[in-house]
Amino acid sequence: xxxxxxxxxxxxxxxxxxxxxxxxxxxxxxxxxxxxxxxxxxxxxxxxxxxxxxxxxxxxxxxxxxxxxxxxxxxxxxxxxxxxxxxxxxxxxxxxxxxxxxxxxxxxxxxxxxxxxxxxxxxxxxxxxxxxxxxxxxxxxxxxxxxxxxxxxxxxxxxxxxxxxxxxxxxxxxxxxxxxxxxxxxxxxxxxxxxxxxxxxxxxxxxxxxxxxxxxxxxxxxxxxxxxxxxxxxxxxxxxxxxxxxxxxxxxxxx
Numbered sequence: 001x002x003x004x005x006x007x008x009x010x011x012x013x014x015x016x017x018x019x020x021x022x023x024x025x026x027x028x029x030x031x032x033x034x035x036x037x038x039x040x041x042x043x044x045x046x047x048x049x050x051x052x053x054x055x056x057x058x059x060x061x062x063x064x065x066x067x068x069x070x071x072x073x074x075x076x077x078x079x080x081x082x083x084x085x086x087x088x089x090x091x092x093x094x095x096x097x098x099x100x101x102x103x104x105x106x107x108x109x110x111x112x113x114x115x116x117x118x119x120x121x122x123x124x125x126x127x128x129x130x131x132x133x134x135x136x137x138x139x140x141x142x143x144x145x146x147x148x149x150x151x152x153x154x155x156x157x158x159x160x161x162x163x164x165x166x167x168x169x170x171x172x173x174x175x176x177x178x179x180x181x182x183x184x185x186x187x188x189x190x191x192x193x194x195x196x197x198x199x200x201x202x203x204x205x206x207x208x209x210x211x212x213x214x215x216x217x218x219x220x221x222x223x224x225x226x227x228x229x230x231x232x233x234x235x236x237x238x239x240x241x242x243x244x245x246x247x248x249x250x251x252x253x254x255x
Contacts, residue, residue, distance in 0.1 A: 024052065036121070040066065042091045043121050045114055048151040051088075064244045065219075066092060072217055072248070073097040074189045080216075081105065082134045082177070082203055083195040085152050087115035090129075091122050101126050103180070107133035107143060107172035108154050134196070135174040136205040143172045153197055160197040160222070176206030186214030188251055195221040195246075204230055215251035223247050 036043045037055035044051065054061050069092070073079075077099055081090045084104040093099050104127060106112045112131045119127055133143065133156060146153040147167040153159055156174075159166075177192075186192075192207070194200050200220055204211070204227065211218070212234055220227060222245070228238065236249045 039088065040092055040096070042088065042095060043118070044086060044088060044091075045117050045121065048149065061088065062245050064241060065246050068241070068244065068246070068248060069093070069191070069193075069219065070097065072191060073099070076100040078103070078184070078186060078190040078216075080177070080181075080186075080190070080192040082193065083197070084115060084129070085111050085195070087118045087127075087129075089193055090115075090127050091118060094127055095122065099126055102128065104129045105132055105134050105180075107131060107170075107174075108145060109170060110145065111151065111154070130180070131173070132180075133172050133174045133199075134177050134180070134203045134206060135199065136176065136202040138175050138179065139173075140171050141174050143170050145170050155197040156199045156202075158198065177203065178207055178209045181210050186210060186216045188215045188217070188253075190214065190216040191219060192216050193219040193246070198224075200224070200227050201230065215253065218249040219246040220249060221246050223249075 036045050037052060038044075039051065039055055039059055039061050051061055069089075073093070075098060077097075079090070079093045079097075079099045079102045081102065081104040084090055084106040087104065090102050090104045093102055104115070106115055106129065109131065112129070115129060119129065133141070135141070135156065141156055144155050144159060145167050146159065147165045150161075150164045153161060153164045192211075194203050196203055200223060218231070218236065223238075231238070231249050235252045237252060238247050238249045240247045
């Protein structure tokens, strides 16, 4: 494993840095698809302006979440990245945590195209990317694609953030995690990350067998009360630290 992440203090960035990032993004960066930023030693293309502003100062993004992911990881674990976006979490795991395999799911053709470029840019091992959405059923559904400025906010329903602007819609293939992992048994040390902007409950319903058989660790961004209640029925408890975007759910029987 590489050296532990040095997490910077969680302090707001200066307004001048935020304004500079927004100006550069609107006037310059978004027109240069080959431009990259570096976060945790990972080179990324087509980031949103929030990643851009962080790269100016700390070269970090969601530092407490990545520190927690590093703490939870064990040798040869399986990492499942649902809502992989442009691949930061999958690439971080591949570069730093020595997983056995990574299964990444990203339905948007725009984000999936960029993630493929980021995979080749960083030459990681063990990443298996599928251009599908994980849900509670199998079929074709319409996804709302956010404008480039709001990359990371695509949704199969309404946008999670009220100020997110729609760019276009896209018909995407949906599947269930139970179907995708029918022949792969997880264990309590494997990790599933779910970031689907409001679609997390449906993802869990489609992963019921996988989760209740293997009891993996779950990282879920902004879980609703409905999600928390469902996982409580499955004997999961949660922990969360101020400043984190993801809530960690662990099975009560896991030691």
